[in-house]
Amino acid sequence: MKVLLATSQSLPLLFAADETGPDAALISFMIYTLAVFVLAALSNQLLKSKSFLSEYFLGSRGLGVWAFALTFAATSSSGGSFTGFPSKIYSHGWILALWIGSYMVVPICTMGLIGKRLNQIARRSGSITVPDVIRDRFHSPILGLMAVSLIVFFMSFNLVAQFKAGSLILQTLLDGVSVFESTADGLAQAVSGIPFLSDGVSPEYLLCLLVFGIAVIVYTTYGGFHAVVWTDVMQGIVMVIGVIIMLPLAISQAGGLENTTKLMAKMTPPRYSAADKGGITLTLDKPAAEDMRIEVGTWITDNPIESSKVPLLFRVTAASEIPAGKTTVDEVKVIQLTTLEDIDRILKRKEKENFLSGVSVSNIDLVQYAYGEEASQQGAYVVGPGPSPASNNGFLPLSLAISFFFMWAISGTGQPANMVRLMAFRDTKTLQRSICTVAIYYTLIYFPLVVIFCCARVILPGMEGESDRIMPAMAVYLTENIGMGWLAGLLVAAPFAAVMSTVDSFLLLISSAWVRDVYQRNINPEASEKTIKMLSYLATFVVGTAAMIVAINPPQFLQDIIVYVGSGLAASFLAPIVYALYWRRVNAAGAMGAMVGGFGLHLAMYVTGYFENGSFFKPYQLFDFDPIIVGLFGSFICGFIVTKLTAPPPQELVHKFFYKEKAGS
Template sequence: MNFLSDTTNSLPLVLAAEGSNAALVSFLIYTAAVFVLAALSNRLLKSKSFLSEYFLGSRGLGVWAFALTFAATSSSGGSFTGFPSKIYTHGWILALWIGSYMVVPICTMGLIGKRLNQVARRSGSITVPDVIRDRFHSQMLGLMAVSLIVFFMSINLVAQFKAGSLILQTLLDGVTVFESTAGSLANAVSGIPYLNSAESPEYLLCLLVFGIAVILYTTYGGFHAVVWTDVMQGIVMVIGVIIMLPLAISQSGGLEHTTKLMAKMTPPRISAEDEGGITLTLDKPREELLRIDAGTWITDKPIPDSNVPLLFRVTRATQIPAGETTVNEVKVLQLTTLDDIERILARRESEEFLEGVRVSNIDLKAYAYGEEGTQQGTYVVGPGPSPSSSSGFLPLSLAISFFFMWAISGTGQPANMVRLMAFRDTKTLQRSICTVAIYYTLIYFPLVLIFCCARVLLPGMEGDPDSIMPKMAVLLTDNIQMGWLAGLLVAAPFAAVMSTVDSFLLLISSAWVRDVYQRNLNPEASERTIKLLSYLVTFVVGTAAMIVAINPPKFLQDIIVYVGSGLAASFLAPIVYGLYWRRVNAAGAMGAMLGGFSVHLAMYVTGFFVNGSFFKPYQLFNFDPIIIGLSVSFISGFVVTKLTAPPSDELVHKYFYTTKAKS
């Protein structure tokens, strides 16, 4: 059996051999289940306090519901799209990069879980800004918290919509009904400039389907719909990973074989974003326009004094007009590992190759760390190859930074805090810590193994690494002639994105409805008004994010890192101080929040001017902005608190004593 079949240009049909629409059927069943859960959740809203039930589930989550909704929310689209792309691009070092995620439950749930739940119950808080506003008795601080949550979550929401749409596109690629519907949609929007500028009609259709589905079930069902679907999605995620692991290991020849091949690998040479590439010259002009799609392979004779054939893969689609023979600066990557080149050339008939063409004017750049031919083994040892950093992907200082990024900054995520406000009792929290730790172990370590194997099974994917997860799922199942199983495997990353999107939607809508409207504009608003406004805001926010995602950002994992670290730098210090330090006051909490946010943002803005990209931040002392942001946040909060008056005794007694002090 040939385990290295065609998956590179356009994904193989999920059930091409049988001509089945099993992938579409799987998706429809999955979507139907989500709406059933939303309908059941909506019934609960009719018998309980709307706000508490819609945004917190009446604080009654048990062990499995609490653990899986917490885990599924944290395991976002980045876990199944951005993280696999990082593993594929940088190799085994990603085990260290993600290793601290196993202690996230202890840090996040153990550090603030019980105390935050107590404070939220004592103050009657429903949202994170609620807790901050009531704990510090400051309307301005509450509004500041709302502003930061809406700012960060809105950015992340757009990225998650993109991830969900790309995954769904992979799942449905080749399904007849899907292809014909996408074609009809393309004709329908051809006269609408913004819609017509989407990546492709297939992407636009998937975005609409995914967006409408997740917006409707979140709007209709509220928190319980999110929790129950998170439980289902959490189960789907772990099953998908457990199935992929043995398939990947066996089809790549075993871990020992895979590691030996990776030890010989050198990173590809790549085209610069602004200039460079290769010149293609056709042997003879074509009568029709020639479109060269991304993913197409191009080969030529070896250069003098070398026995290594030239093998390129197109990373950006281009075209040669009818009657012409030459196109310049075609964006490509060039494979530099002989084993990879030989594997691709050996299955030339099943790959998409551009024939009858010559290559010249090769202007490509090597990786900044792991340069071609000089550093074999960079995929199996630290700090890992890097296209942009001369010190590698994960030098020691950044390894320390990412321990804090995953283990510590997760504690400062408002989406996680909302879960911590909703569990039933202390025993639920204690058991959930262990459950989530085991769950993360079953997810992240297998992903490292699977996508190291992907380097052997799917060479040359650095040009489109965010699609490696769904492409790998389709490849593994096609190779064992069980294409229908791809629906389940691709549902794992799809479920991860859905569970994150619905949580973010509720977080943003609760910020607007509860923290802006009810707490500041109309404290006497009726429950009916709040209910209608909650539905409306959830729907509008989701729709707005979906519209922006029509022309989405390119760097999913970089956005997730920016948002996660920014939220932690803004919220962790004021929350920890507020829960455990009696002396802290509103001024100190505001200093911590603004200090962390400002310094973190400044390092990213500086990166834009120094490194040419907002998502390549300036690293002071080679530390990630999360370390600097958290340090400044805690220090500034402490200093400002000490320089200002202490909080009132009444406020301290309310949150730090079980009974009121005697007069």
């Protein structure tokens, strides 16, 4: 038997006095989930009366303003927006307002730049998917298959990240619910002999992954594009309501925005354990009677530092174990709070937190942030470039600020998931009105999130080791603090909705690539609708299941994956699509050059970063610019040069897409 001292997901235990809170939150969350399945069932009825392929993957190109605007916005507002982005705000402070600032003009760039023209070309060619458009525009099956390969490559990364985000969100909501805890214990026993499922995998996380994965796979497979769109509309409304509710709660419980900024100005980043070595040694007062597992999130304190009288306060960031009969464990991974106000805040509510007692600390081997640790840099959380554990230049130096302006404002145009939406709206008025609607929507989402999670630094200090959980943790804390535990279900539904709306879109994007672009267009053009229907269901199910399996042991940082995938897709697809829509002279070779050049240069920056920095997600920054700038620039240049060096496209192809047929001709 093992003693579990604390868990990383035990935040709701802070509010054990309100025993109805977790159950009430669960009920409200279940009502939301039920509504998702009802919409999927209704949308499935449309598949019986219309062309299956066009309806299943594109909604028969009939989206109106609200459906088009909210499905576009909800798809873009992924798990990164409600999990990775809050994590970045919490970790780096107010500078994230500049980091995300250009997102408000994404709809103008994305919808305004290519929306109308892409919709026209898709209608003229009868294209259903993005590779369809590329293949038909250049009359090149090879180019279409290349587009399929890149979409599957990047979207597979993103799906895994989104599955992780959805599972963490659900886990935070369900912790403290007795049925969930007992089911997780049963699952742990059931998989105890399976290394892949039991080694280092929390049974609570595994259970949430199964629940989330099965739910989203089933409703996406069953309902198709309209299920995705209708649920996106509901999820988009849930997201903005959740943020609007959280904003005043966060400001008031942090003592006001002015107080929050003043406290943040005094903060210095925590010290932390290096990934490969270091940490602290824990010694028990007496040998452990049985195996003791020290879970992530456990607080540990020791005697004050003699010179400054500041208590030593640590929080565990990786689980450790003290075997029965032993008294010590070495190299426990922790972070150490360095701001006195944060330490006082945690110690004052010690009885409500998960503290490990009867233990002493020794052999402290922790490292400082590369930027922001020194007392002279106390204001690092309120001014640029923001604290950074790895870079002496801080989180967001000027060159990267410029890079991310282009990253969000321009690269969103190169996302195939957004392009699919642009192929589905009804008419030009729908597009024009949706641009304004989405811009307002993003403003109501992203700026309040910056404020909320700057307040979170004051309200919930010490979560740097598990900052991807800060959104659901804040939702639970804020609502339980005002005695409205049921409201946590709605607030947690906001980030959950963001993840679901992205996962379902990506599932359809990948399955359509396999069924439409690989099977029907290249293997069996005469396939019956019944065959296509069965393969579409099967592909959606298989892709979702594969992503769920990989997510059992996912990468650590969600937002880093989001940035890599978003910038990589833009570097690969933006130039070929822009050239295809607006340049008559471009040919298949030029589009291929642009696609390969952008992908190759972008990947080269990340591979170089792996060898230089030891991490794939710390790319090499040529002239201190993000890889997206290098990739986009290289893609447009390569496409232009290759086009000029090769023969022009056939005139009948140019005429089809660039000339309007006269009536009666």
